[in-house]
Amino acid sequence: MSALTGLTISQARDGLKRKDFSAREMAEAYIKAVETARPLNAFLVETPERALAMAEKSDARISKGNALPLDGVPVAVKDLFCTEGVETTAASKILEGFVPPYESAVTANLWRAGAVLLGKTNLDEFAMGSSNTTSAYGHVESPWRRRGDNRPLVPGGSSGGSAAAVASRAALAAIGTDTGGSIRQPAGFCGIVGMKPTYGRCSRWGIVAFASSLDQAGPMTRDVRDAAIMLTAMAGHDPRDSTSADLPVPDFEKAVGQSVKGLKIGIPKEYRLDGMPKEIEALWQRGIDWLKDAGASTVEIGLPHTPYALATYYIIAPAEASSNLARYDGVRFGLRVPGESLDEMYENTRAAGFGAEVRRRILIGTYVLSAGYYDAYYLKAQKVRALIARDFDAAFKQCDAILTPTAPSAAFAIGEKMDDPIAMYLNDVFTVPVNLAGLPGISVPAGLSGDGLPLGLQVIGRAFDEEMVLRVGYAIESAAKFEAKPGFIAGQA
């Protein structure tokens, strides 16, 4: 690890301003880090030339005293964001070779703020997974290992490549997307900060769609302040996404460091699962104590429909996916496998192009939307979703933010939980309800498991109150003083 790849965004920003180093030097250090991180398989595409060209433009602005908020900050982009002129596959064979002729809204915002593209990161195919093992381009390995156990671990998913890149110091920051926990769970597994903003805060335009009523982009960073800096650049109204919120974007960094004194923190009793590991319980309790020490009070709240959130999600998300993924038909982009007729061409293309988990979800989604089953499954799920959202509305009458664990366990080994889709789905038990209700949530690294793996705590806020989420997240971060580093650091032999 060079000194440069050990910095946070805020430290890098200060160093660039003081001319301690240039954006080009920063880019060069990270380009090398990305190369040495190849054993993790975190990147699908590396873009060193583009990084250098962007860094030089940053240097030109910095030298003129016109530095932009993210000038010279090398970021990794989940390969679900379309990037003009750079292959975008969503980790699927069906999009192999697809080079978007346009730039996603969120990445365009990042470049407008001066950020530097390092490359596109690996993910679960079409963001469907919690372990980054469904990618058509191979697993991502976590940079972490259990103490005394050399088996490779999953980085979490679906934004596993982004999480592994930031944790291993192969990117200063990354962006991901979160449909049911795909930013927060891998952030928790890899010991970094991951934030899902309120649905509507960041434009979905140019993001390969999975489940449109749930998908939301967000930052993955070394600390809470960096998440705030990234989100400020990423967010904003975009008329091309009809669900994009037409609200001003605050300077989120201002919320970082504000006192939590007098705040009420809700502790949902339904999140105490039977059989939850004791160390997760203990971590949660430590989080409660930290916030109390900082002057907040806690209140037990009820989110009674929590036990039904996962089943609701596994109707709604596949239903929307089956509709969104209908566009991959071998006609306009990506793979085409010939057939005797047009229909057979569709069927052959989609059979060859989609992996097992994506196929499973499309079939489930097609079934729950099919004639005769729509009311029993899809409509029922939409009603339960309304109840889940109502639970949060009621809870936020009693509290300012909610504290929960991010995931019910630490990272697991590659190959574990692969045979049972439902066991895999349980990873997202604490994160899925937040997507169903459209609320902002952050995962902050808060401690280590008994075998030395990172564990995260999640803070959930009211819709469009990311500032509260960042404020409480920062209080957790300040008290937790999480300084553990993974065994694999890019650039170190």
Next chain:
Amino acid sequence: MALDKATVARIATLARIKLPEAEREAIAGELSKILSWIEQLNRVPTDGVEPMASVAHMSLPMREDKVTDGDCRDKILQNAPQSAKGFFAVPKVVE
């Protein structure tokens, strides 16, 4: 709800995914397991609850009905597996 092979074949046709006969049994088992887990939702009383399609508490925005994008045919076609004379090309569909 247990799905049989015939239902799985029908869904696969609706989804336009070729599913070889040999795989249908296994897929029927997987999907049945997921569906029976999902059926826990039947325990939740939802009479009179309005279904929630989106969390965005807003009406769909309106805009002036005019062209705001376009004139980029070649850019759009550049990713096509097959194109001809400025169009996407597909296998013959009309005899």
